Amino acid sequence: MDHSSAPHIAVIGSLNMDVVVEAERPPKMGETVSGQKVHFLPGGKGANQAVALARLGARVSMIGSVGRDAFGDELKRALMMEGMTLDALKTVEEVATGTAHILIAQGDNQIVVVPGANDHCLPCDIALHEEMIAQADAVLLQLEIPLETVCCAAEVAKKHRKLVILNPAPARKLPDKALQNIDVITPNQFELGLLAEMEWTGTDGIGPAMEKLLNGGIGQVVVTLGAKGAAFLERGKTLRAIPGIQTPVVDTTGAGDAFNAGLAYALATKKSLADAVRFAVQVSALSVTKMGAQKGMPTLDEVRAFFRSGQADEGTLLKIFRPEREDGT
Numbered sequence: 001m002d003h004s005s006a007p008h009i010a011v012i013g014s015l016n017m018d019v020v021v022e023a024e025r026p027p028k029m030g031e032t033v034s035g036q037k038v039h040f041l042p043g044g045k046g047a048n049q050a051v052a053l054a055r056l057g058a059r060v061s062m063i064g065s066v067g068r069d070a071f072g073d074e075l076k077r078a079l080m081m082e083g084m085t086l087d088a089l090k091t092v093e094e095v096a097t098g099t100a101h102i103l104i105a106q107g108d109n110q111i112v113v114v115p116g117a118n119d120h121c122l123p124c125d126i127a128l129h130e131e132m133i134a135q136a137d138a139v140l141l142q143l144e145i146p147l148e149t150v151c152c153a154a155e156v157a158k159k160h161r162k163l164v165i166l167n168p169a170p171a172r173k174l175p176d177k178a179l180q181n182i183d184v185i186t187p188n189q190f191e192l193g194l195l196a197e198m199e200w201t202g203t204d205g206i207g208p209a210m211e212k213l214l215n216g217g218i219g220q221v222v223v224t225l226g227a228k229g230a231a232f233l234e235r236g237k238t239l240r241a242i243p244g245i246q247t248p249v250v251d252t253t254g255a256g257d258a259f260n261a262g263l264a265y266a267l268a269t270k271k272s273l274a275d276a277v278r279f280a281v282q283v284s285a286l287s288v289t290k291m292g293a294q295k296g297m298p299t300l301d302e303v304r305a306f307f308r309s310g311q312a313d314e315g316t317l318l319k320i321f322r323p324e325r326e327d328g329t
Contacts, residue, residue, distance in 0.1 A: 007268035008059040010136040010162075012126070012153045013046020014118040014144035015064050015089075016098040017071040018253075018293070023105045040071075041292050042078040043100055044118070045142040045169060048254050052261030052283070052297040053140075054082040058268070061132050063088040063125055063153075064145070065117040067097040072117070078294060088129045092117040098144075113144075121145040123152040130156055138163040138268040140260065143172055154181035163267060167260045168195060180217035184267065186260055188224045206231060207239045220273055222280075224259055232277050242277045245285040245307075254293025259284035261297070282307050 020039040027033045042051075050062045062084060066072030068091050075097065076086055098116040102109055126133070126149060133139060139157040141150050141164070150166070157164045158181045165184045168174065171191040179185075187195055189206070196209035210221040210233040222232040229244035262283030266276035282303055290296035298306075 006057050006059050007137045007265060008061070008135060009053050009264055009268055010061045010063065010133050010139045010157075011046055011050040011053065012063040012121075012139065012145070012149070013049065013142040014044035014098060014115070014121075015042075015047040015066050015072075015075045016044035016100045016113070016118070016144075017041075017075060018043035018100045018102055020102045020104060023103060026103055026105045026110060039292075040074075042075050042294050043254075044075075044098060045144050045167065045257055047075060047079065048257035048293045048297070049140055049142070049167070049261045049264075050079065050084065051082050051294045052254075052258050052287070053265055054084055055297045056261065056265045056283070056300045056303075058265050060084050061088055061129075061136060062086075063121065063129050063132070065090045065092050065121040065125070067092055067095050067117045069097055071097040071099065088125075088132055090117075090121070090125060092120045095120060115144070118145050121149055123149050125149070126152045126156055130160075133157055133162065134160040136162060138165060138264055140165050140167070140264045142167045142260075143170055147172065147174075147178075151175065151178040151181075154178055157181070165260070165264050165267070167256070169256065171195075176216060179213070182217075183219040184222060184263070184273075185213060185218050185220075186222045186224060186263065188226070188256070192221075192223050207233070210239070222263065222273075222277055224256060224284075226255075229281050230259070230277050232273055234273060240274060242274070242281050245281060247285045247289050249288045251291045251293075251296060252288050254296055255284045255288050257293060258287035258297055262303075279303075 018041040021035045022037040023035045050060050054060045096116040098118040099114045101112045166182045167186045168191050171194045196212040198209045213221050214235045220234050224230050227244045229242045231241040233239050259280045262280035266279040286298040287296045
């Protein structure tokens with residue numbers, strides 16, 4: 001693929017090996033049950049988003065940490081297969097690679113995450129690879145590495161006037177200073193409530209919560225709504241939404257990561273926020289049609305081919321939010 005005109009995106013985040021066990025039912029405390037299948041799948045929000053971006057055609061630089069073990073080797077191999085260089089990946093001695101232990105039973109799941117080497121992705125690593133950030137068009141962050149590293153990365157990126165996108169997952173409160181260095185934040189409804197310190201029922205409170213984040217210094221807020229699509233708000237403008245798209249669902253793991261990658265890719269190619277959200281919804285919808293977070297990430301050609309008929313119809317979801325008109329009524 002010709003990367004000469006492709007956007008260059010720095011992804012700073014986690015790498016995990018997902019250990020997925022399928023069983024008929026979850027065990028009770030102290031009980032042992034027999035499992036049916038076990039899968040070892042490359043994961044971690046940072047790596048998932050990096051792979052999704054590479055599949056879309058972006059030049060991807062990833063900053064993160066793995067352990068010196070078999071899982072670490074496999075995660076690095078998965079990234080190399082997507083054409084990424086590993087110059088900024090740190091191998092940590094005497095600390096295991098991060099893992100997510102996922103039990104799937106009775107149509108639900110239970111997850112235990114052991115951060116491992118991800119906790120060793122530190123601010124000094126951001127300083128070490130500052131030139132890589134300076135050369136990128138955009139920086140994509142999540143919250144599966146230490147918060148001080150995320151804050152440092154956002155600050156360094158803004159120093160170099162880069163577009164900073166934060167996927168605030170897993171949910172946690174962020175310092176006000178960090179919010180001021182973020183151009184676009186992409187919470188789901190739960191994460192939005194935590195960040196805005198607000199509660200609501202249904203979707204009627206989404207607009208005020210998004211406004212509160214804008215007033216805190218963030219440039220644009222995009223709220224993911226799962227199968228319903230996404231809502232977005234820019235300072236001084238009206239709340240808008242892009243409806244979800246029905247596709248055959250095989251595995252929803254990584255759908256949020258696909259969304260964030262699609263959004264970052266489109267914004268880095270200078271698309272409007274509306275067009276970027278629309279593209280992100282398409283990428284996310286297509287990602288659930290295959291098994292596995294990283295294996296399910298679509299290529300740009302696959303997205304274009306699948307949605308060439310223009311299935312997405314902006315406007316149908318707007319009724320849910322009852323957004324104010326431009327005149328404030």
